[in-house]
Amino acid sequence: MPVTTAIESIIRRVDGVTTDAYKAQHRMTAPVDSIHEVLAMLHGDYGFDLLVDVTCVDYLNYRDADHRFGLVYVLSNTDNNARLIVRTYVDDPEPTVPSVTDLWKGADWMEREVWDMFGVRFADHADLRRILLPDEFAAHPLRKDYPLQGRGERHNFPVLTRDHE
Amino acid sequence: MSLSSPASPTDHADSQSDQQSQEYLWTLNFGPQHPATHTTLRIVLKLDGERVVDALPDIGYLHSGFEKIGEHLDYDQYVTVTDRMNYISPISNNVAWHHAVESLVGIEIPPRCVYLRTIICELARISDHLLCNGAVGLDTGAFTFFLYGFYQREKIYDIFESLCGARFTNSYTRVGGVSHDITPVTIEMIREFCRNFPKTLRDMENLLNRNRIFVDRTRGVGVLTKEEAINRSCTGPIARASGVTVDLRKDQPYLAYNDLDFKVCCATEGDSFARYLVRMAEMWESLRLVEQALENLPSGPVNVGMDDRAHKPDKTMVYSTIEGAISHFELVMSNRGAEVPCEEIYAATEAPNGELGFYLVGDGSNRAYRARCRPPSFIHFAAFPHLIRGHTLSDVVAVLGSLNIIAAELDR
Numbered sequence: 095m096p097v098t099t100a101i102e103s104i105i106r107r108v109d110g111v112t113t114d115a116y117k118a119q120h121r122m123t124a125p126v127d128s129i130h131e132v133l134a135m136l137h138g139d140y141g142f143d144l145l146v147d148v149t150c151v152d153y154l155n156y157r158d159a160d161h162r163f164g165l166v167y168v169l170s171n172t173d174n175n176a177r178l179i180v181r182t183y184v185d186d187p188e189p190t191v192p193s194v195t196d197l198w199k200g201a202d203w204m205e206r207e208v209w210d211m212f213g214v215r216f217a218d219h220a221d222l223r224r225i226l227l228p229d230e231f232a233a234h235p236l237r238k239d240y241p242l243q244g245r246g247e248r249h250n251f252p253v254l255t256r257d258h259e
Numbered sequence: 260m261s262l263s264s265p266a267s268p269t270d271h272a273d274s275q276s277d278q279q280s281q282e283y284l285w286t287l288n289f290g291p292q293h294p295a296t297h298t299t300l301r302i303v304l305k306l307d308g309e310r311v312v313d314a315l316p317d318i319g320y321l322h323s324g325f326e327k328i329g330e331h332l333d334y335d336q337y338v339t340v341t342d343r344m345n346y347i348s349p350i351s352n353n354v355a356w357h358h359a360v361e362s363l364v365g366i367e368i369p370p371r372c373v374y375l376r377t378i379i380c381e382l383a384r385i386s387d388h389l390l391c392n393g394a395v396g397l398d399t400g401a402f403t404f405f406l407y408g409f410y411q412r413e414k415i416y417d418i419f420e421s422l423c424g425a426r427f428t429n430s431y432t433r434v435g436g437v438s439h440d441i442t443p444v445t446i447e448m449i450r451e452f453c454r455n456f457p458k459t460l461r462d463m464e465n466l467l468n469r470n471r472i473f474v475d476r477t478r479g480v481g482v483l484t485k486e487e488a489i490n491r492s493c494t495g496p497i498a499r500a501s502g503v504t505v506d507l508r509k510d511q512p513y514l515a516y517n518d519l520d521f522k523v524c525c526a527t528e529g530d531s532f533a534r535y536l537v538r539m540a541e542m543w544e545s546l547r548l549v550e551q552a553l554e555n556l557p558s559g560p561v562n563v564g565m566d567d568r569a570h571k572p573d574k575t576m577v578y579s580t581i582e583g584a585i586s587h588f589e590l591v592m593s594n595r596g597a598e599v600p601c602e603e604i605y606a607a608t609e610a611p612n613g614e615l616g617f618y619l620v621g622d623g624s625n626r627a628y629r630a631r632c633r634p635p636s637f638i639h640f641a642a643f644p645h646l647i648r649g650h651t652l653s654d655v656v657a658v659l660g661s662l663n664i665i666a667a668e669l670d671r
Binding site for chain 2: 117143146147151152158201202207225
């Protein structure tokens with residue numbers, strides 16, 4: 095089934111889904127309430143069995159942006175190599191999206207990384223801990239309001255000393 | 260392995276026997292500094308004797324904020340950072356990054372550049388697989404195999420040195436081209452490599468393919484089924500060793516792969532040995548690709564023209580002509596470079612380790628608004644606990660090596 099058929103069919107089935115394309119790359123935008131439903135449909139009914147990537151964009155200073163965070167799911171169909179990008183938008187405070195770990199086990203670490211870097215929560219994620227940064231780190235550094243050089247967190251890390259010192 | 264519980268018959272409640280079986284579990288820290296992790300990563304292993312009950316990966320030791328840096332360097336500068344992601348095959352990261360940038364901006368690179376990039380990508384694939392398989396051999400006790408591989412890797416370093424001056428962190432590509440055109444000397448070096456490499460590869464295959472110790476250590480170890488491989492987002496040689504026939508070079512042909520003849524190497528077993536075999540077979544295919552691309556290397560310019568306002572002119576042009584100086588100056592000015600659309604794109608290439616993609620958001624300036632890297636190591640390492648559960652401690656290195664985890668790419 096070509097990607098366009100899948101997109102049209104989803105638009106008929108779920109309210110609020112829109113589609114566009116850039117350089118022959120098909121994209122779909124779904125409201126955050128129905129994002130899990132849409133992804134489950136794409137996974138189950140339309141054969142998008144490979145979750146290539148989950149990532150996030152912070153649109154804080156972006157031109158004409160209506161929302162703060164954009165979640166991006168890159169999907170692939172291993173049978174016919176069709177690709178589709180699904181996006182959804184969430185806002186402060188407490189940005190939360192449903193987790194897709196129940197559909198793809200591979201989403202586990204990708205979602206943890208998004209939580210770590212952007213502070214976007216994934217509801218129903220079984221193990222939503224920081225993954226790259228230490229647990230005591232307080233900020234989410236890939237947000238646009240976080241400075242490139244950090245806020246001096248490294249200086250406050252506990253240091254292990256030798257016993258005789 | 261069964262450990263009889265020494266409990267007295269009087270206190271035989273269920274909860275207590277549970278607790279007692281727990282007492283025999285012990286925890287082993289594997290890494291972050293350990294010769295067999297090869298890079299800086301830590302796995303907390305829960306062991307029952309020698310049997311691995313569970314593995315908890317703890318990563319982030321090499322996190323250096325590459326994606327944040329990507330938002331503060333321009334599209335040409337960031338290529339030096341991509342070198343440091345997967346430092347086993349840096350030049351294929353360069354190509355992946357600029358493939359994404361050129362897809363976003365819409366720059367069509369000249370045919371000579373297309374073929375040149377194909378050649379270096381395949382050389383990088385050979386050098387990656389030599390090291391990866393070499394490390395698997397090394398960890399399972401085959402030191403000669405590793406040295407054979409490393410000698411040829413050194414030859415590839417020599418080729419890269421002659422190509423762009425850097426042996427390891429090449430930073431070879433630029434937006435719309437490459438930093439230096441290939442010279443006849445380098446072409447001759449690649450030809451010589453193509454002549455000599457098959458002998459080494461055959462020697463390496465003879466050393467390990469039917470080696471009793473190696474086969475016993477790797478066959479049936481760390482089995483990843485086809486369904487699990489897809490569900491866990493695996494790509495590259497790891498997915499192909501499990502029978503998933505994905506290869507971006509065939510699925511979404513980029514560079515010159517559409518014109519060249521090669522096979523996608525697959526296996527169905529999904530164990531460490533299958534991953535080793537797939538990588539060995541891929542080196543033969545890469546060699547064929549290098550030979551074909553070299554014979555068909557088009558003449559003509561290697562970079563896009565000055566009118567495209569994407570590629571900085573040659574240094575000789577910049578220093579000796581006014582047009583070159585103006586063109587260079589305009590490109591480094593923040594508001595004069597090539598026009599980047601306010602758009603988003605996901606572009607991926609088949610890196611030696613799997614699908615290496617970049618999700619780029621342009622905001623009109625010469626810097627990326629967001630430069631997400633989809634790192635294959637990160638995604639493959641997430642599957643590691645699933646692969647190692649139930650195996651013995653000595654299998655940890657056989658599985659870890661066959662996944663080819665590069666910590667710099669894992670943590671970025």
